[in-house]
Amino acid sequence: MLHPGHLETLRRARDLGDVLVVLLNSDDSVSRLKGPSRPVVGQQDRAALLMGLRDVDGVLVFDEDDPRTALDRLRPDIWVKGGDYTADLLPEAPLVRSWGGRVEVLSYLPGHSTTGIVDRITAGNVDAH
Template sequence: MIELIQQKILDLPSARAKVAAWRLGGGKIVFTNGCFDLMHPGHLKYLAEARQLGQHLVVGVNSDASVQKLKGPHRPIMDEAARTLLLASLAFVDAVIVFGEDTPLALINALRPDVLVKGADYEEKDVVGASEVKSWGGKVALLTFVPGYSTSKIEEKIKSS
């Protein structure tokens, strides 16, 4: 079973080939990205809703070095191998790819998703890749969060216990 899950964790050439095959079959490709450091119900709701916007959900995951640069030296809490494995184990996630750059723009340009999804804490004008996705006829979707859940809040709760 674990081998089937690991097959969803792709490098860029494999992801491009997989997306091209899905597209040939008429599938709409949805892309989102994030650190996904500690999986929680907010992540699950967000990813499930993202998947409903198309036939295939690709999740870009910040590398360990990228998370540390964004969140500080105490993060990530879980390494990228653990984070990608957890994401790939979700039935509504079709592919997971790690990226090490500051933003997923190169990944977005390489995969050319039909729908780019981010959280509603963003404005469309601030979403990396939004103008590119729209330039090839795609759309941007901003999804609401589940109140009370965030990795930072979970981390604070653990530290205060």
């Protein structure tokens, strides 16, 4: 479910480099990480939505539970992750740094999360922000 928090993170990530390739969890990966009711939107539709955004140059769908294998294939100069943790806590940080890459963590836009949206819909509160 694409929301303003995603858009802000993607915009800020694009500003850090020349090309933005989004690594996207496959449907199977999302289900393993978030539970059997997820994803709400399938990987083909999620990839199509991302490719429709002006800030996104490419999308790579990966099936693993973390992006290390995909990152090792791409070897980006900058790996950007949205979240409320530090780069040192990301399991992929040592890999990215091994080829001289930089790891950036962008803070989330407060009040916007897919889980929060799903919870509000499930509770029947679809108009709440």
